[in-house]
Amino acid sequence: xxxxxxxxxxxxxxxxxxxxxxxxxxxxxxxxxxxxxxxxxxxxxxxxxxxxxxxxxxxxxxxxxxxxxxxxxxxxxxxxxxxxxxxxxxxxxxx
Numbered sequence: 001x002x003x004x005x006x007x008x009x010x011x012x013x014x015x016x017x018x019x020x021x022x023x024x025x026x027x028x029x030x031x032x033x034x035x036x037x038x039x040x041x042x043x044x045x046x047x048x049x050x051x052x053x054x055x056x057x058x059x060x061x062x063x064x065x066x067x068x069x070x071x072x073x074x075x076x077x078x079x080x081x082x083x084x085x086x087x088x089x090x091x092x093x094x095x
Contacts, residue, residue, distance in 0.1 A: 006086035013079030020072030024065050 041052040 003086040003089050006082055006089065010079040010082030010086060013075045013082065015079075017072045017075030017077075017079060020068055020075065024069040024072065026069055026073060 039051050041050070041055060043051045045051070
């Protein structure tokens with residue numbers, strides 16, 4: 001595999017990773033796990049929605065956000081690694 005192809009692969013991985021980070025943000029620490037309302041999880045709202053359903057949906061969304069943003073970060077790091085390999089590969093072949 002030539003260094004041009006490796007460099008292109010690395011750049012593409014970095015661009016996809018940056019796009020994922022742009023939309024889903026980097027993983028951040030979560031210091032607040034709940035909402036400070038005096039509503040119990042078993043409470044049913046006027047539209048029939050349970051608070052426990054809202055909490056479960058928020059937890060699923062949070063997990064998906066963490067997974068996608070971590071994939072984006074991983075793509076950026078692996079993309080940079082592939083680019084470094086593309087730079088050093090020709091020198092390793094001649095040595």
